[in-house]
Amino acid sequence: MKTQNLTSVSEFHLMGFSQNPNQQLVLFGVFLSMYLVTVLGNLIITMAVISDSHLHTPMYFFLSNLSLSDICFISTTVPKMIVDTLTHSRVISYVGCLTQMSFYIFFGCMDHMVLTVMGYDRFVAICYPLHYPIIMNPFFSVFLLSVCFLISFLDSQMHNMIALQLTCFKNVEIANFFCEPSQLLNHTCSDPFTNIILMYLFVVIFGFFPISWNLYSYYKIVSSILKVPSSGGRHKAFSTCGSHLSVVCLFYGTGIGVYLSSALSQSPRKCMVASLMYTVVTPMLNPFIYSLRNRDMKKAI
Template identity: 65%
Template sequence: MERYNLTHVSEFYLMSFSEDPDLQPFLFGLFLSMYLVTVLGNLLIILAVSSDSHLHTPMYFFLCNLSLADISFTSSTVPKLIVDILTHSRVISYAGCLTQLSLFLFFGGMDDLLLTVMAYDRFVAICHPLHYAAIMNPHCCILLLLLSVFVSVVNSQLQYLTALQVTCFKDVEIASFFCDTSKLLDLSCSDALIKNIVTYMVGILLGFFPMSGIIFSYYKIVSTILKIPSSGGRYKAFSTCGSHLSVVCLFYGTSLGTYLDSSASYSPSKGMVASVLYTMVTPMLNPFIYSLRNKDISSTLKRLHIWKI
């Protein structure tokens, strides 16, 4: 296979969903619709939280930031995909690829860490209700948000610098519709050591630690709820966590399916489907999960005359 020196590589070619020209209008309409629903749905969440003083609480503060991260996360990949389908082009410049990679990793990390912070918020609210206001004070909320931003920046820049160190490529065809570190490192002429190190690092930083925090939080939450004597009280406590738990399962289910596939069973088509679920479907469904299952959000949207359900 021909190898390309970095000094001669100015662009890459992204993988397309289909080369069939008759299918392009359908794909364009599908992805454009999903993107618009994602942006509008998350903007409605932000509007509801910002317009209702009753929603100015830690839980909705983090939900508002999660919606903002979802919009940015989707916007880092989908507009480029839509333009590529419209213009029948798969080309992305080297600089554009690294920029997209950095933004995708940053906002994806924000999604991951904010879900972890929200699990901690629910843990404090249910397990330590009398101390909730003291523990989850405005300074603590801002600190947790800044910590999430800091870790996301560190992760994205470390992976960006790792990709930047690749000086030789086996090919310029990226097996995805966007630039991702693992797919870019697959094209490296060097051995898989760097890719394995990056994979394990990301798995620990954005996989093991956040998932451990979420699992521990819900273990304590379930233990506390089961001690509530009345069934009505248990249901009310569970309902406050239902939306968050649904989003956590959706986010981790699709992301694990994307990044933990075995090399033996991996195929580009499966990877593309998993990436769509991870980058488009999950951010699109989050607003519906929170608005339909959350009475505070849905009632606020009804008062704004923009939600009829």
Template identity: 65%
Template sequence: MTEQAYNIIKCSNNSETPSLTHVSEFYLLGFSEDPNLQPILLGLFLAMYLVTVLGNLLIILIVSCDSHLHTPMYFFLSNLSFADICFISTMVPKVIMDIQSHSRVISHLGCLIQMSVFLTFACMDDMLLSVMAYDRFVAICHPLHYQVIMNPRFCLFLVLVSFLVSLSDSLLHNLIILQLTSFKSKYIANFFCDPSQLLNLACSDTFISNMIMYFILTVFGFLPISGIFFSYYKITSSILRGPSLSGKYKAFSTCGSHLSIVCLFYGTGLGVYIDSALSHSPRNSAVASVMYTMVTPMLNPFIYSLRNRDIKDALRRLHSRIV
């Protein structure tokens, strides 16, 4: 299917360009029509998926098995790894199946399910990064009260709240999309069911829906990142007031891995939205989305294992047990 086939036609009441009602399936955008590239794409996406799943499973295994890592920071990290596995699993297996079957069809119900799970775990990532920033804030700014504040019950409560907020975000988006009854086209200009793309396909006036979606994005996106900025503002202020240079370095090093993931997560996400706004090519936008949806979850385990001494030590202990 050519890229031009993904151009959206105008809705009208005449017979030449009728709107599509009761759509039972959609067609997703592929990365290339070249048959010689299909095996390469298949191998690339399969490798990225396996590395992501195995890397994050290894993080979960290490945190679960090593008593030295039974702390709030690594409890949140293991939950982030689980969210990353679920996040990438909503898209990549479907992409791999589409390349193998040479079919990019997804049912209307399947599209809604994929969108729901994608939004839930994307928001879960967002919320957990904010929770992890709060954990670092308490550890550095209130070290004497850290064990009392970040007790196991409160940590579990924070994860539960993160999940419920993420589920609410997904449900609100679903309620908006379920209002759409007629579409301009069956072709979604992305490799997964992006809610913004589905809104663009709607024949009805979507001004109110767009405003509601932007409001949801502001609430569920702006508040977590504001919490991260505030936490690191307080952390930086506290560290700079410290007298010891080695103490400052140690405090900053404990935040390095988390800061790297925050920059990667929000940097790639912002890059995708900027590229989507500036680029007129759906395929280019889809390729840019790969960074946000696939590369970021794949790199998270490497960032924590390469930059974190506790994880490295736990890996050595696990290796010595096995050998």
């Protein structure tokens, strides 16, 4: 396609997973099922936490907010993809693309930050159990959640500022099923080096430090658990943080895979599969992990 000025670009075209009309109905059924399972599973987790007084603790307070964030995160991309599959349309407006990208970054960062706060909560509970009720009081829990919200909003707006600086595009076809930020940078006419540096700087600030904190937290948690004399006590301590550790590994593993595949792979198909794991599969699996690995949650449900 010819280079187009920003003023003349009113829409983008999403590649999607398949252009074959015979596969559209199958894709529609698969993604609709995954979306409904994700929404229903996370709603059950949220309602279980709200309705059971035994779960009115900081750990489950953050878990319910993680579930709500997962619902919003998957809702930024999958409903549009389902409608496109059903209507055989791949068009998204320029404003719609930036809006989708903004919410995608906001709720993705929100997931990331809430998982970090949950890691801190487990760190305090395991390493400083006697001080836990004092440190993780309701006011401080709400404060931590507010910080997560503020950082996510800041990250989203910084990416928006970069996107709004793009003056023209070489191509209006996005090789993904949603408006992925790196795809917009790849299509800009101007030298994307500065924008790429800024975007990866945001990744380091909002990604590397929380990941480092989670690694440190679980290093201290494992060290403390290994000092417990009884095997029953060690098993109980591991069970309280096993669900969170599983979700952290799944979330960060697929998230890092998206960035690595975008940087190293030239195949749009591989990038889309990596994005699918991060944006759809991970939010869908989180309720199963917490319900199957958490005894208190299973009782509440």
